[in-house]
Amino acid sequence: MSARNLPYLPFARPTIDEFMVEAVGDTLRSLWITSGPQVLAFEKALSEYHGGRPVRVFSSATAALEVAVLTAGIGPGDEVIIPAQTFFACANAVARTGATPVFVDVDPITRNLDLNAAEAAITPRTRAxxxxxxxxxxxxxxxLYALAQEHGLRVIExxxxxxxSRWKGKLIGSFGDMVxxxxxxxxxxxxxxGGALIFASEEEARTAERLRFHGIVRLPDGTRDVVVTGSKSNLPDVNARLGLMQLARLEEFIARRHVxxxxxxxxxxxxxxxxxxxxGDEGHSWNFFAPLLPLEQLRWSRKEIMDALHQEGIGSGISYEALHLTTRYSALxxxxxxFPHAERIARTTLTxxxxxTLTLEEVDRVCATLEKILKxxxx
Structure with a gap:
């Protein structure tokens, strides 16, 4: 069967079943579609999943990160250390508060933050x-937390x-600082x-709750006051209802990703x-699978390889570009x-x-197609 007769395989696709569609429809039919009972239920379910820690949900993870930075009291004159190999939202969330993102290299194997490089980048202005x-x-x-404790820093995961994801059996988010x-x-x-923040204290969760909705607090007489300069990043009930249904299948989704x-x-x-x-081990949740291309042994560029995959009905992505070389942050x-490791990953990564819902046969198809193209x- 030729590629044109095979289904197109994107590099990512949500898993939405008819029960989820019906649940979202029920929420729409209720006519309470902005933040309300479904948001409260979703926050409660996320909290229970993560061992009872305080949770607040947001319209995006980008908004959640920015609120985390603000909740930690970080702003102009402060610095936050970030890996140079991550998505743009991390640096933007810091910069939008007036603080400065400070980039460091990553481990070439795990592609996670190099903690030795992070320690070397700490200054008196470092806050997180x-x-x-x-x-x-x-x-x-x-x-990670030993380094933070030694230097009196917050950790925003x-x-x-x-x-x-789990570390030694413990869910990420069930311990630590803000996640x-x-x-x-x-x-x-x-x-x-959408996105969520998990907190170590209910007090900080309440601060974040105000920051996500105009800085408003309700007074005993039914009127409202604004106590902080907030934004608007609350999650609608329609989204939260889908989140509840997705959370119920999360472990199933992760198990399938492992297969x-x-x-x-x-x-x-x-x-x-x-x-x-x-x-890694069974604690890895495998959000994406991104090998590095042997570009030094190829005549084609990564873009040409991605185009060739596309012609064969296979999507691919880049996870991620080197943050410090973007126009906005190279200006710093x-x-x-x-950061040679982050730069090498950025040059050669292919998601x-x-x-x-991907099948094993479709994985075989991806592997065989990439093998053919690289040959x-x-x-």
């Missing part, structure tokens, strides 16, 4: 560490890719758009060889060569299809 749990593999919390999750459609759990990833490790053997991602004085592209 913002590690990303890359692709769903957690940053080791023991040295970017767990956008890591809901359901942010994303519910974008390409994440393991989706609310269409598919095992197939990739079994079948993806190209010539010249790709560098496969760090496998960063340049090529500053391949991974989502629960054609070899020097």
């Amino acid at each position: 560490l913002m590690p990303t749990h890359f692709a769903g593999w957690p940053v080791a919390p023991e040295p 970017d767990a956008a890719l890591a809901i359901g 942010s999750f994303s519910f974008h459609p390409n994440k393991t759990l989706t609310t269409i758009e 598919l990833v095992a197939r990739y490790f079994e079948r993806l053997h190209t010539d010249p060889p790709c560098e496969l991602p760090f496998r 004085g960063y340049q090529a060569g500053d 391949l299809p991974l989502y629960p 054609q592209a070899a020097r």
